Amino acid sequence: MNYRIVSAALVVACLGCESNEVPPEQAARTFAAALGIKIDGVSCAGVDTDSDGYVTCTVNRGDGQLWSLQCAALGASDFGSKYATGCKQSIDKNPSPTNTNVTVVR
Numbered sequence: 001m002n003y004r005i006v007s008a009a010l011v012v013a014c015l016g017c018e019s020n021e022v023p024p025e026q027a028a029r030t031f032a033a034a035l036g037i038k039i040d041g042v043s044c045a046g047v048d049t050d051s052d053g054y055v056t057c058t059v060n061r062g063d064g065q066l067w068s069l070q071c072a073a074l075g076a077s078d079f080g081s082k083y084a085t086g087c088k089q090s091i092d093k094n095p096s097p098t099n100t101n102v103t104v105v106r
Contacts, residue, residue, distance in 0.1 A: 020053075020072040020085055021074065024057055024073060024074070025042045027085075028057045028069050028071050031071070031086060031087035032059060040060040040061070041060040042058070042059050043057065043058050044057040045057070048073045052084070054073060054084050055072075055073045056068060070087060071087040072084040072087070
């Protein structure tokens with residue numbers, strides 16, 4: 001009897017679940033366009049290695065500069081984690097004093 005109540009509660013809870021259906025490459029292009037940045041290409045990782053709902057995307061800005069973004073992974077969901085959508089600029093989660101390869105995008 002209790003398993004039916006729990007199962008019903010999970011089904012009702014998941015009816016409100018949303019997941020990201022926008023490919024991260026498309027999200028990166030949209031993000032750059034919204035900032036008025038013309039790009040030549042985008043490449044995104046296929047796996048969310050730190051389980052935050054985002055994958056790393058590298059954007060070729062066309063002027064010889066590469067730009068690192070975090071874009072929502074396909075299927076990223078708010079069930080059990082924060083809802084990931086769109087893109088954000090990458091931030092080094094483990095900075096080291098020897099990390100001198102920093103690009104500032106304005």
